[in-house]
Amino acid sequence: MPPRRRSSPPAARRTAALVPGVALLALTALTACSEQSVVALDTTSGSSSASAPAAEASTSASASASGSASGSGSGSAAAVDRPQLVLEVGGLGVVAGSSVRHLPFGTSRASVSTALTTTLGELKVTRLEECGQGARTQLDRQGFSVLLQGTRFVGWTDAGGPDRHLTTVDGIGVGSTLGQVRAQYPGVQVLTGTLGPEFTSTGLSGLVTATTAAAKVTTIYAGETCFFR
Secondary structure, rough: OOOOOOOOOOHHHHHHOOOHHHHHHHHHHHHHHHHHEEEEHHHHHHHHHHHHHHHHHHHHHHHHHHHHHHHHOOOHHHHHOOEEEEEOEEEEEEOOOOEEEEEEOOEEEEHHHHHHHHHHOEEEEEOOOOOOOOEEEEEOOOOEEEEEEEOEEEEEOOOOEEEEEEEEOOOEEEEHHHHHHHHHHHEEEEEOOOOOOEEEOOEEEEEEEOOOOOOEEEEEEEOOOOOOO
16 A cells, blocks of 8 residues: 655645645646546556457457368367377277376276277177187277177277277387387287287287388287187
8 A cells, every 4th residue: 555645844835825826736737637547547447348348259259260160170170179099008098188098907898888989989899709718798990999808808909990090109000110119119029820920029919011120010909819820
């Protein structure tokens, strides 16, 4: 709070008394200054009140522009806004914005099914009675599948699919080279069996076109699989 003004000293009062015209002029100037301050205050208040509608109008215009842009490229906007599935050594991840929801092996069927439907679309359910480790339920969508033991998530396999490219957070997926896999997962071993060349590492495995560094990954998987070898 500003300090209160002190009364004019006696000398000033005497001067004003001796020169009434000067005092009147000073009083007029003081009144004018006071009026200008009030006007300035009112103007500022008015500007603040006016700026709110202006800001709202600007926001509305921006929203309208955004709506038009998203209307012109609704497919792209939907693709960007849609949660993305990420392959993980110990399960799966769902990326939404800047957050990641992890679905480790052992997660319930309901949670995994919801995540896959949200990220990939409608799922096909198949009962696999002849898996070497026992009967399993498979949920799949265009080349990507998960295995369920009862109601628990135990493995995933990706053989690639149209209009999508699933990878680990390191960028490894179908189409990666064996050299890229080795760079991200040291200790990778490559064996050739009944399924062809196959790489294995700690938690992550896959089928490749050859055993050279330039060989391409054709199928990638983690956890349980139901392959006939």
